[in-house]
Amino acid sequence: MKNSSDIDHLITALPKEATCYGYCPVCDEVHYLTEGNSRKYALELIAELEQNKRIDFHAPDPEPIFSTDCLWGKRGGQMFGVLECVDADGDTVVLRAFSGQFNTRWQAEGWVSPAFDLDGYHRILPKIELSVHQMTDDIESCKQKADQCKLKFEEAMRFGGRAAQKDCRRQMREAFKTLELSKKNRRAYSQSMLPVFQDLYQLRNFKGDRHSILNVFYEDRGIPTGSGDCCAPKLLHAAAQKGLTPLGLTEFFFGKENKSSTKYHKEFYLSCKNKCQPILGYMLCGL
Ligand SMILES: [Zn+2]
Ligand SMILES: [Zn+2]
Structure with missing residues (x-):
């Protein structure tokens, strides 16, 4: 070589x-x-x-x-x-x-x-698309949750007591962390599917x-x-x-x-x- x-x-x-x-x-x-x-x-x-x-x-x-x-x-x-x-x-x-x-x-x-094997492609594509679709839905619901937590936190900062503020901050951080994780999952999945397509x-x-x-x-x-x-x-x-x-x-x-x-x-x-x-x-x- x-x-x-x-x-x-x-x-x-x-x-x-x-x-x-x-x-x-x-x-x-x-x-x-x-x-x-x-x-x-x-x-x-x-x-x-x-x-x-x-x-x-x-x-x-x-x-x-x-x-x-x-x-x-x-x-x-x-x-x-x-x-x-x-x-x-x-x-x-x-x-x-x-x-x-x-x-x-x-x-x-x-x-x-x-x-490439076109039949094989048509066989695996719907399954992969379905998984990506589900992951996208998951990201969307995580995003909504994170936005809600953010609003709650902002409200607590204005009107709430210290304990409520602390609690809302923790919840907001967790929600954003989950959102990041769901995005990372979809990226990793798409990347892992690449060799599956290439093997066709x-x-x-x-x-x-x-x-x-x-x-x-x-x-x-x-x-x-x-x-x-x-x-x-x-x-x-x-x-x-x-x-x-x-x-x-x-x-x-x-x-x-x-x-x-x-x-x-x-x-x-x-x-x-x-x-x-x-x-x-x-x-x-x-x-
Ligand atoms: Zn040769
Ligand atoms: Zn070429």
Whole structure:
């Protein structure tokens, strides 16, 4: 296992055409993909998006939620990706992905599914939401109690005797302590649920391995939210699942420029450093 500056060094030595890469700790090298012929398919996709103004152009009945109008709204545009592959017969297969969700949807006709277990997600989400909801109710009632105690204390300070003041102060302090504790509980619970969600990402590679993102993400700074949701991991996971061999990958941004002004309409981008590179070495392994 190399350190991060050695890995950066390996990455700078990659061919200029590399669009998607990551360090693989098992092979102790950087695996990568170039654009191949995928740029052509990406341009076709851009033309289709412009022409149809929706992403479910394979579905007979368009759903308003899949209109590309949202990419020009407040939230801004989003990344799209195209993976050129060959199947066992040597025929070209082109996979398409949008990053994360499209307008609150994880799936759309004609696009690869997310890299996590969507059924599992729908199974655990209601339970977790219910618990968070109950904890929020609990916080709310603690807050009301604390506010009441505060009023009582203020009243005692004006009109009450010393003993009543002392008693009200104690009650108020206890109520605020309980309120803090209830907030802390909810925070701790939400944090403890994060690995449960992350474990739903059982990522595949081209050696036939299947591992949780928790075991694959090699940096120890914690797994950033949204890891595994970018186009590259979605596409590679789908290709491995379908028994396809990837040849080239292109990712582009479509829509209003992002808030940090780092991504622009119809510009092409490499796979990202924070969320993708620490898993792509594993995912590209075996190619
Ligand atoms: Zn990424
Ligand atoms: Zn490897």
